[in-house]
Amino acid sequence: MSKMSGKRFKKKTGTKSAKNLPKTDLDWLSKNTHFSPANIVEWHKGFLDDCPDGRMNRDKMKEMFNAITPQDADGEGKSGEQFLDQLFRIFDKDGDGSIDFKEFMIATDMTSRGDPEEKLRWAFRMYDKDGSGEIEMGEMVEIFCLMYSIQGYTEEEATERAEKIFKSLDNNGDGTLEEEEFIKGCLADEELLELLNAGGIGGGSQ
Structure with a gap:
């Protein structure tokens, strides 16, 4: 896992930071x-x-x-x-x-982040903007595109993978997935798991 802190930024003298973090x-x-x-x-x-x-x-x-x-x-x-x-x-x-x-x-x-489940959980919650605990097909495709892009895969490859997993998990056909369904299904996909374990989103071996 990358060791990072705010010190990575170049400090500039004389800069007034008037804004406080809410x-x-x-x-x-x-x-x-x-x-x-x-x-x-x-x-x-x-x-x-x-x-x-x-x-x-x-x-x-x-x-x-x-x-x-x-x-x-x-x-x-x-x-x-x-x-x-x-x-x-x-x-x-x-x-x-x-x-x-x-x-x-x-x-x-x-x-x-280095743990595949944590990465998936993070990605799910980022897209679950209303906090409903569910995501739709299009949102899952976006998640996969983001995760795959860091390893150089094309958007088409990511979309195809996402659609395949989504369809296999959406048992009731309502077009949405709950968080645990999403996590379980993604972790059961060997190709995706390998991608995440390889560092997936900007990581590397820990």
Whole structure:
């Protein structure tokens, strides 16, 4: 698992970080990521030093992820590029080419997790935006595209895999999956499990 902290950011002298991290965001991140409250606050200070307006653009995100994601054989990190493309597709809802601190921390946590079940549970909850405990077919496809992209697989391959697993798990045909069904089904898929154990989302052997 990657060892990371807010100190990875380049400190800039004279930068005023007027924005405080909302307590609701701090509480949510403490509960839903592996980072401690103190570590999250440290990350936030570094984030604002590099991104005073509270938004991180794709180039800065790429800079960060080049240090923590696997490089391809040619050294160009195309799998990391695909991961960023998927990431911004999910998070950059207003299309301005940037993400906020909370979204950045979610992505960072996702790349640092090593346990396959935890990765799947994290991904499920990210897409279960209304907290209903269920996801739809299209959301599962997006989850797979994100997980597969970091290893350089195409969107078509990820979509095909997701649809196959979803159809095998959706026994009542209502078009949704509950969290435990999703986790159990994904962990039973040898190809996906191998992908996750290999580091899947930006990891590596622990």
